[in-house]
Amino acid sequence: MSTQAQTIFFLGATGYLGSQFLLLLNEKLPQLHVVALLRNAIPVRKEQLQKLYSNISFVEGSLDDDAIIQEQAAKVDIVINCGSSDHPASTKSTLAGLETNSKNNPGKPPLYIHVSGCGIVSDNARGEPVEYVKEWSDLGLDLKQCNPENTHLDSDIPIVEAGSRTEDPVRTIIYFPAQIYGVGEGIQKTTMWLRMFLDMTKNVGHAGTWGSGANAMNNIHVKDCAMGLFLILQAALEGRADEGPEGLYFSASMEPKITFHDWTKIMGDYLLSKGIIKEGGTRPMPAEVVDPLGNYGWSLLGGNQSVKPERLYKLGWEPTESKKLSLLDSIPEAVDQVLKDQMRE
Incomplete structure (x- = not known):
């Protein structure tokens, strides 16, 4: 798939993972145009992002701005949300805009990559020792098999449902980082x-x-996490990423x-x-x-939270x-x- 005319609506551009990812994107795919949702879009904040990614423009707003998110999601090729894994309202706004997008562009469904977290598989041990901890694979993962009281699922399950429908379809991928650590090179370090x-x-x-x-x-260095997100985007642009019900990717090292x-x-x-x-x-x-x-x-x-990132390994990723x-x-x-x-x- 050609990336020449592709536009990304990006949520969380100034954050820890988001700004690290933009640095990598600027190195690998600078031809993509990024429209960043930016709260308090004063010149100094815009300049910070322009130093990370040159091919960028801005729309002022926050995750609570339903109309703005819907409007942008309705007209771009790709939405990437690094803004929050626990903000169902912005997920709902994004999916509504993407549904409109799909309806207006038959045969060309938009792509939505959402960053969640491995909290979906928590065993709720309340900090106490347990005899057995299940290791979850992202191959065959069904979010409805997770404890429904766990974090992130109220945003994630509607995304999978949107990626499963045949009418006004959306290409959906959810990225589940483990405990991210390290000093990053972006705006939030x-x-x-x-x-x-x-x-x-x-x-x-x-x-x-x-x-x-x-x-x-599990844990994962922020640079490895950003690289995993990039490889997923690249695979999706080339039509070889797992999507919809299969588009669930853990991001975790297998270090102790x-x-x-x-x-x-x-x-x-x-x-x-x-x-x-x-x-x-x-x-x-x-x-x-x-x-x-x-x-x-x-x-x-x-x-x-114990996971194995088998889908990322299939893309050649190494932490x-x-x-x-x-x-x-x-x-x-x-x-x-x-x-x-x-x-x-």
Whole structure:
């Protein structure tokens, strides 16, 4: 498929994965035109993105702007959503626009690539040790077999349903990254989970976990994650990607899984060494931190998530950066980057 006239409507362009992906896209497929949804589209924010990807234009708005998202999705070839894996309203807006797009262009269904997360397979272990953790493959994956209370599914299942219909069809692909880590090269250089845990640690005075922190998940360096997303886009443009009910791709290295106890301990000891907190190590977070996030927090932060990215391997993907730098070894540099960014704010 020719990419000369293709246009991407991009959500989450300034984010951790989104901006890292744009750097890669600029290197590999700069002929694609990107229209970025940009909140507070002041000149400095536009310039930041133009440095990452030159062939870019902007529409001002947020994930809550239903009319804007529908309008853009109705007229582009591709939508990529790196903005949020837990914002059903923007997913609904996107799918409505893409349905209009398909209806107006018979025989040329648009492509939707949505970034979700491996929280869909959480076993909800509540941070406690378990005897057996199921390893999920993306081959034969059926989202309706996942625990319906798990995160992301309220956005993901409607996407698969849209990709399954024959009338006004949409080509759908969902990308499920594991625990993304590492300092990126884009605009947002650190992952949200690290920033969130660091803020909680500073507020309560110690690093902590949901329950005892015995739960673990696969991890993936941000550069490997961006490369996986690019390979999926490239395969879709060439007509060789799995799509619809089969278009479900895990993104995870098979490097050793790290328990939440172990990586929060590294973070706690490092923050103690810098004099930011007065207690090293890690222990369970208090109710005042855990309770406000309810089931969402227990599922995402207290469960095991074990996956195997077999569809990405079929595309020739290899998690090279994850093999060079482990999650544990990445934490000091990433913490320093978060602290540096916070001083600028």
